[in-house]
Amino acid sequence: MCGIVGRVNADAAKPVSLDELRAATRRVAHRGPDGEGLFCEGPVGLGHRRLAIVDVAAGAQPMHCPEDRLTVVFNGEIYNHAELRSELQARGYTFRTRSDTEVLLHGYHAWGDRLLPRLRGMFAFAIWDSAAQRLFLARDRVGIKPLYFARLPSGDLVFASEVKSLFDFADVPRAVDPSAVPAYLALRYVPGPRTLWRGVRRIDPGFFLTFDRGGRISARQYWDVPVHASSGQPKVDLREEAERLEQLLRETVRMHLMGEVPVGLFLSGGIDSSSIGWAMKQAEPSSLKTFAVGFDDGDREEELRYARLVANVLGAEHREVRVSAQAFRDGLFDLVYHLDEPNADGACIPLMHLSRRAREEVTVVLSGEGADELFGGYGIYRRLLAIERARTWMGDVLGTAARATLPWVTHPKLRRYLRMVDRPLEAHYFGVGRGFPDELLVEAFGEDAVRTLADGFGPLWARSEGAPALHRLLYTDTRVWLPDDLLIKADKMTMSAAIELRVPFLDHVMLENAWRLPPSAKVQGHVGKVLVRRALRGKLPDAVLTRPKKGFPVPIGRWLRTSLYGACREQLLATGSFVRDLLGAPFLRRLLEEHRRGERDRTEPLYALWVLEVWQKALAAPRETPLWRNEVKRTAPTLFDAPRASDADAEPIRAAPDEVEP
Structure with a gap:
């Protein structure tokens, strides 16, 4: 895990400032305390901070291949790099290191952008092709690793693992985008590709971007969530599928243990992290280190009890950290600085403290993120499915009753569900978490605020049309909530402590296997993650397997x-x-x-x-401007937009369906 930075100037006679490149690279030194490297070639500059995990002695970056005239900076891990190395060696490529970084260099030379579907891992990387005078930027399928870019009025392009690095280049404006503020307040995060900075964008998960010295920029999608993969498969044999999932979990976790540094586990005591711990123990029976978090005033004691239970069953060396209100207050500025862009998910607080404790003993941790989005673990999915069934049976009667009841209800979650009863999924579901409820959003930003928010999600709902209701919900969350909230916070909080987080459930082979399964393999009645529970039966305590989803309550x-x-x-x-x-x-x-x-x-x-x-x-x-507040109200929340004026010649980062690679 590392931090990457770069700049390509459109004017060949305009060299990249080495001082600015060095400052931008050092801005993400927390992501890579083990080394720094810079590459400057006239109008092109690449920077890298390294957290050494694979080929610790020889894997320094930027890595250059003089024969192919390629230079790479890379953040992430390629879990199948040994397999790809053998394939490339059979084609005549010679390797100087054992690192996965060199596999990217030769793989790009051999296959171009067709390298991306071959990769099994998490990644954000940039390759400068000196021969073609072209920059290639790519991000992994689900957005485990972040990658930001900005196109400047001069035509130059800058990119980085964290936005704050971009502002070390003197001509990158640091300006808030007012039109993104309502979306942040509604959702607690800004949905990609936008950020809260004017002109700064994320490269979307499953996309790559090319930029040539003529100033042309284009983006293309190489992978999307296979939302329709289960079509025509209404039933499966749960016993067979549970066995398949168990084997796939063991294989995937084994691959995620690669490296030359100590590895641990973030353990909550829930089924997701516990199943990862079980698979880790199968792969490496030697000592397992687990880390859990609670609060000084007694909150999450139940979570800690379950974490201790699982750690004891696994024979793990278990560690706990407790967070107080004072520790939260003292660390809030640091937390927000490392988040890089505002994210009001309360789980950031314990995650930052847990990461710092874990870094005292390990360099890599695994966790259970992603299982809820794959297997329908969140309670809101089951409640919404029940609402959809009731809407089908009762028609307008249910909506009329909800409208009559709403004025008398004050609890925000209950008010949210009453509004859902009166509208179809596409009109009200914007993801698992919410910040401002609808009535506050309207009060603050006007009557059109909620409608505009719904319109922003419209293209995603259109792509999932015809899929089962559960899969439409999962698709929306996998495309928005997962990369733009959950994974961003996970990356930023762990990397603030120079610790690499790996998420086996979001391995694309695991993910594609889950998406071919019908909803009945995921949710049955009031029970979610049905297949995961079945696969781990007899391997984890029944108390863990039958325990309802608890989330991550922060006081x-x-x-x-x-x-x-x-x-x-x-x-x-x-x-x-x-x-x-x-x-x-x-x-x-x-x-x-x-x-x-x-x-x-x-x-x-x-x-x-x-x-x-x-x-x-x-x-x-x-x-x-003193009229800034009026500008926010006037623009209202717009999402998933095409690039702004400075990117006028660019394709939208969210590609149309016919641009998706086969």
Whole structure:
């Protein structure tokens, strides 16, 4: 795991500043404390910070192949690099190292962009082709590794693992994109390819981008979630599929253990991380190190008890870390700085502290992320499926009852479900997590805010049309929530401690196997992850296998009523604060008081606003105009857009279906 940076100038006579390239590279030194490398060739510059895991002695980057005139910087791991190396050697390629980085160099020379479907791993990399005068940027299928880029008015292109590196190039503007603010507040994150910076974009998962010295930029999708793969397969033999999943889990986890450094496991005591721990123990029966997190005031004690139970069954060396409200407050600025772009998912807090504790003993950790999105683990899926069935049976009667009840309900989740009853999935489902509920979004940004948000998700719903309702939900979350919230936070929090996180459930072979299965293999009645539970029967304690999904409860809501109320209020209402200028002091005071008095649960809106305020102080620039608030309201939330004016000649990062590689 590493940090990468680069720049390609459109003008051949304009050299890249070595000082700026070095500063941008050192900005992500936390991602790679084991070494630094720079490559400058006139108008082209590449930078790399290394966390040495594979071929520790000889795998330094940027890696250059003089025969092929290719240079690469790479962040991630290629788990099938040995297999690809053998294939390339059979074609006559000679290797100087044992690293997966060199496999990328020769593989790109041999196959071009057709290399990407051959890769099994997590990756974000850049290859400069000196002969063709072309930059090639690629990101893994589901977005495990981040990659940002910006096209400058001069026609130059800059890219990096983290946005903050881009601003070390003097001509990269640091300006907030007002039209992305409502989307952030609605969802707690900004859905890609956008960011909260004007002109800065993510390369979407499953895409590659090319940029030539003539200034031409294009993007193409090489992989998409196979949402229709289960069509025509209504039933499967669960026993056979459970055996298949068990074998695939063992194989995938074994591949994810590659490297020359200590490996551990983030263990919650739930079925996802516990199943990874079981497979790790099968692959390497020697000592397993597990790490779990709780809170000083007793929250998550049940989670810790289950984690200890599983660790004991696995014979693991178990470690625990506890987080207090004071530790959260003291670390909030650092947390937001490392998040790089605002993300108000409360799980970031324990994950940052857990990563720092784990780094004392290991360099790599595995976790269970992705199982919920593959196998229908979230409770909201089962509730929405029940609502869809009820809508089919009862028609308008259910919607009428929901509308009549809504004014009397104050609980945010119950209000959310009542609104869902009255509308089809496409009109109301924007992912697992929400920040501002619909009524606050409308109050803050106008009547069109919710409709515009729904319109942004429209292309994704269109691609899943005709698939089962469960798979449509899973597709939307795998394309948006998973890469833009869950995986970004996981990468940024672990890399803040220079620790590499690996997620075996999101291996594309595992993923494609799950998507060929019908919904009945995933959700039955009130039970999710049916096949995972079946596959691990007899291997994990029954108490773990039958335990309902618990999520990752963080006591932010209680803290915001008690020990953190004053700190939050002070920052949100300070004269000249970012969010006060945006929403006004009366609006903020009302949210704070409603939450403090227990009248409404405003945890998610308040935490989203606090993170936004701290982010503005840590990373963003001041507002460009006193009319900034009006600009936010005027633009409203727009998502999944084509590149802005500075990218006028670029193709949209979200390619049309007919651009997808076969």
